[in-house]
Amino acid sequence: MNAQLYDLAKRLPTKQIYGSDIAISGMQMDNRRLKKGDLFFCIPGYTVDGHAFAAAAKAAGAAALVTERRLDIGLPEIVTGSSRRAMAVMAADFYQHPSSSLDMIGVTGTNGKTSVTHYIEQLLEMQGDTCGVIGTMYTRYAGKTQESANTTPESITLQQLLYEMKEAGTETVAMEVSSHALAGGRIHGTAFQTAVFTNLSQDHLDYHKNMDDYAHAKSLLFSQLGSSFNRKPLPVSVINLDDAYAPVMIKASAVPILTYGIRSEADLKASDLKLDPSGSQFRLSAFGESYKVRIGLPGRFSVYNVLAAAGALFAQGAELGKIAANLEKLHGVKGRFEPVESDRPVHVIVDYAHTPDSLENVLDTIREVSSGNIITVIGCGGDRDKSKRPLMAAAADKRSSKTILTSDNPRTEDPEVILEDMKQGMSSDNYEMEVDRRLAIRKAVLQAGEGDVVLIAGKGHETYQEINGVRKEFDDRKEAESALKEWSH
Ligand SMILES: CC(=O)N[C@H]1[C@@H](OP(=O)(O)OP(=O)(O)OC[C@H]2O[C@@H](n3ccc(=O)[nH]c3=O)[C@H](O)[C@@H]2O)O[C@H](CO)[C@@H](O)[C@@H]1O[C@H](C)C(=O)N[C@@H](C)C(=O)N[C@H](CCC(=O)O)C(=O)O
Numbered sequence: 001m002n003a004q005l006y007d008l009a010k011r012l013p014t015k016q017i018y019g020s021d022i023a024i025s026g027m028q029m030d031n032r033r034l035k036k037g038d039l040f041f042c043i044p045g046y047t048v049d050g051h052a053f054a055a056a057a058k059a060a061g062a063a064a065l066v067t068e069r070r071l072d073i074g075l076p077e078i079v080t081g082s083s084r085r086a087m088a089v090m091a092a093d094f095y096q097h098p099s100s101s102l103d104m105i106g107v108t109g110t111n112g113k114t115s116v117t118h119y120i121e122q123l124l125e126m127q128g129d130t131c132g133v134i135g136t137m138y139t140r141y142a143g144k145t146q147e148s149a150n151t152t153p154e155s156i157t158l159q160q161l162l163y164e165m166k167e168a169g170t171e172t173v174a175m176e177v178s179s180h181a182l183a184g185g186r187i188h189g190t191a192f193q194t195a196v197f198t199n200l201s202q203d204h205l206d207y208h209k210n211m212d213d214y215a216h217a218k219s220l221l222f223s224q225l226g227s228s229f230n231r232k233p234l235p236v237s238v239i240n241l242d243d244a245y246a247p248v249m250i251k252a253s254a255v256p257i258l259t260y261g262i263r264s265e266a267d268l269k270a271s272d273l274k275l276d277p278s279g280s281q282f283r284l285s286a287f288g289e290s291y292k293v294r295i296g297l298p299g300r301f302s303v304y305n306v307l308a309a310a311g312a313l314f315a316q317g318a319e320l321g322k323i324a325a326n327l328e329k330l331h332g333v334k335g336r337f338e339p340v341e342s343d344r345p346v347h348v349i350v351d352y353a354h355t356p357d358s359l360e361n362v363l364d365t366i367r368e369v370s371s372g373n374i375i376t377v378i379g380c381g382g383d384r385d386k387s388k389r390p391l392m393a394a395a396a397d398k399r400s401s402k403t404i405l406t407s408d409n410p411r412t413e414d415p416e417v418i419l420e421d422m423k424q425g426m427s428s429d430n431y432e433m434e435v436d437r438r439l440a441i442r443k444a445v446l447q448a449g450e451g452d453v454v455l456i457a458g459k460g461h462e463t464y465q466e467i468n469g470v471r472k473e474f475d476d477r478k479e480a481e482s483a484l485k486e487w488s489h
């Protein structure tokens, strides 16, 4: 891939250009990964200022710099208002706007993004279409899987991935769009054809000032929809009308809207719900058409996720009858309400609930489908929203016969301090504190009686635990399996 610096700079609304034009063979925002000929973006970050690494980038062979203040270190340099925004715009140009050759479906919301993108992927593949996914667990397309550093990649990585997907013949991309990505301009320059809103509840209040600020960040996906020219039909916003924040997303959306819901009079509606331990039955209707559907995914929240995925396909022109028939074949996603297989009469579920709302939903689902005691193992991540800790603990306490407070990924924080923060939300005495997650899982499983359910929440698909900044292998499923082998009554 090659481009000329001056051409790339053309689209920036504000800029001063210093030095002569030069060929750029790549783009980089981290000097430690820079290759000779790359354009280096100096990004003021949350922890360090990327301008400090310009000299190191030059030593590693950077062709030119994009900065927010003149550094004058003997390289061609573009000084602009926001180097993060410039990076997104220039990366889209460098990779020849791959999003306009793909059907991009962006999914945003606090909970359900990974689930919905995977249901979209499955539904499209059932129809014989090709679909890539980008999100928390990985980027996957054309039979290839790459690990993700973030839920939504930084703009350079994102445009490169989209380019590779386009080259591999991928038709649609189902992508998780986090609030951090929206606030940080990571998806600037990406043209979405469909944008989906799942729900909004408390999370990430370390990053966003308050819930309104968080909702505003999410709404950017809808306000930016259709802002770049392409030859396709008008984009569509697919919005959960049952959610309290739906009006914010609807107001932000400048394109046609397809609403979905269970309680509201939405365009796409699930009614006559019957929930059971192995899934749900409901009637799926839209614009006078109606089909009886059975899905093998438990819980009301799964009905919402399935409606979101169905809405995305419907918005892209698929027939409702075909979607309804395919919903029955959907299978679950790793680490989301995932049962641990065992010959013991104790049910263990591994789930990625790491917000108060998702924990409530998962526990309510367990209650709806089981009459046994519920033992919940739960921790909260370090270096993340501290205010959700007591709320998560309270959500578990109210819905469990017993709660074991433990560590999630403490990251750089003291694990005992996180547990103390959680403890503030406990109002019953039915809990234990066990900082070692392995022991906490073992205690929960060994305390469970016949027919009881053990919920291990927070880490889902993750196969590591980060303590003191160091990641070590850790898998809730494996820990549960080995504890279950010891179980006898
Ligand atoms: C808050 C946030 O979004 N942080 C992201 C951000 O970090 P930052 O702004 O602090 O960057 P920094 O470390 O200060 O560095 C500034 C600049 O100097 C550069 N640098 C830094 C050090 C060095 O030696 N050399 C160098 O060139 C960096 O590459 C960067 O360009 O830019 C980094 C580089 O891309 C990201 O890795 C980092 O995500 C971190 C890992 C993170 O934890 N992000 C989370 C909060 C996040 O983004 N989560 C969302 C949502 C999750 C969800 O769905 O719930 C996600 O999309 O993943």
Ligand SMILES: Nc1ncnc2c1ncn2[C@@H]1O[C@H](COP(=O)(O)OP(=O)(O)OP(=O)(O)O)[C@@H](O)[C@H]1O
Binding pocket: 109, 110, 111, 112, 113, 114, 115, 116, 136, 151, 176, 198, 199, 301, 302, 304, 305, 335, 336, 337, 351, 352, 353, 354, 357, 358, 359, 361, 362, 460
């Ligand atoms: N629609 C929903 N409403 C409430 N809770 C949900 C919903 N869908 C999933 N959950 C719960 O949230 C957890 C995370 O789901 P999922 O990974 O799909 O969300 P996500 O939005 O991708 O999360 P992240 O922000 O971490 O990427 C699930 O394990 C489940 O407990």
Ligand SMILES: N[C@H](CCC[C@H](N)C(=O)O)C(=O)O
Binding pocket: 136, 151, 354, 380, 381, 382, 384, 408, 409, 458, 459, 462
């Ligand atoms: N994308 C989320 C994941 C949280 C998962 C949980 N296991 C934790 O480590 O807090 C975040 O970065 O906040």
Ligand SMILES: [Mg+2]
Binding pocket: 113, 114, 115, 135, 136, 137, 151, 176
């Ligand atoms: Mg996700």
